Amino acid sequence: MPALIDAFDWATTPLGPKRDWSPALSITYDMMMGMGFAASVMWGPERTLLYNGAYIPLLGQKHPSALGRPLDQVWHEVWDDLRPLTERALAGETVFLEDLPLTMVRNGYSEDTCWVLSYSPVRDGDAIVGILNIAIETTERVRGEQHRQMLVDECGHRVKNTLALVQAVARSTLSGVDRDVLERFDERLNAIARTQQTLDEKAWNGGDLGEIVREAVGNLVRRPVSISGPSVHLSPRVAQTVALIIHELTTNAFKHGALAKPGGRVSVDWRLDEGELVLTWIEGGGAPAHPPLKTGFGVKLLARGLLGCGGADFRYGVEGFSATFTAPASRLTDS
Numbered sequence: 282m283p284a285l286i287d288a289f290d291w292a293t294t295p296l297g298p299k300r301d302w303s304p305a306l307s308i309t310y311d312m313m314m315g316m317g318f319a320a321s322v323m324w325g326p327e328r329t330l331l332y333n334g335a336y337i338p339l340l341g342q343k344h345p346s347a348l349g350r351p352l353d354q355v356w357h358e359v360w361d362d363l364r365p366l367t368e369r370a371l372a373g374e375t376v377f378l379e380d381l382p383l384t385m386v387r388n389g390y391s392e393d394t395c396w397v398l399s400y401s402p403v404r405d406g407d408a409i410v411g412i413l414n415i416a417i418e419t420t421e422r423v424r425g426e427q428h429r430q431m432l433v434d435e436c437g438h439r440v441k442n443t444l445a446l447v448q449a450v451a452r453s454t455l456s457g458v459d460r461d462v463l464e465r466f467d468e469r470l471n472a473i474a475r476t477q478q479t480l481d482e483k484a485w486n487g488g489d490l491g492e493i494v495r496e497a498v499g500n501l502v503r504r505p506v507s508i509s510g511p512s513v514h515l516s517p518r519v520a521q522t523v524a525l526i527i528h529e530l531t532t533n534a535f536k537h538g539a540l541a542k543p544g545g546r547v548s549v550d551w552r553l554d555e556g557e558l559v560l561t562w563i564e565g566g567g568a569p570a571h572p573p574l575k576t577g578f579g580v581k582l583l584a585r586g587l588l589g590c591g592g593a594d595f596r597y598g599v600e601g602f603s604a605t606f607t608a609p610a611s612r613l614t615d616s
Contacts, residue, residue, distance in 0.1 A: 400413075549562055
């Protein structure tokens, strides 16, 4: 590329012969040519284009005819998109855009592309005389992310349909079962569905503990509940378990715990203590709590803890029920 630039007849451009370039242009040129990133310089009022070797693949068939031409001619098909950026840079602003979509024609056909662009004003004394552009094409990454999101949305849609089908089959099959049992089943299935929606929105990267707790409590409780703790990331599997546990605790508090009385209160807090998550559920202002007389699904669910392998401690006091769940923080993101 340096040889091509040296051989180019710059006298035919507004820049003039290369030996007569200003110190500002010469320094900017040397800096651009020493970059590993694709870089170009737009110089003067005409925005005359120079570029380094790494920039050639971005031009496609526009190279080498793009050299020494005004930017609006080289990228005429996207000039309406680029013009505001150049104007901002020439006004003294450093412009940075991430994943900018541009429909370009660089190999004889139209392409939908995406770019990270950085436009920096170049000064000669107090005057802005050019723009240094660093460009990174992100088309393949963006397409990959869009495809991944499509698959996540499709999976989420199918899971929701499956949950709805399970619910319908259960209602039909268990039509003769006690209504309270059926309602509990529906509530737990709906808790899974709500957590599924939260995880779908995060593209199944997991969820924040605080968000999961607030979602699980907020779907059932209309009165204020104290919820506090640091940001803790959970894997999708752990998030599902936490949602079911909080839903179970909330339901129990409504039926025979603190939330069964107008003055009852509930607090949920968690902390990280020497590599361990400690989550506490405390009820107060309700009826005295007593251990359950039978071990049903709800009791087994709570006893399995946050990771499904224990770490749960229950207390039945005069003021109400309380529980503490512990789990190694390193395992909260296990898939």
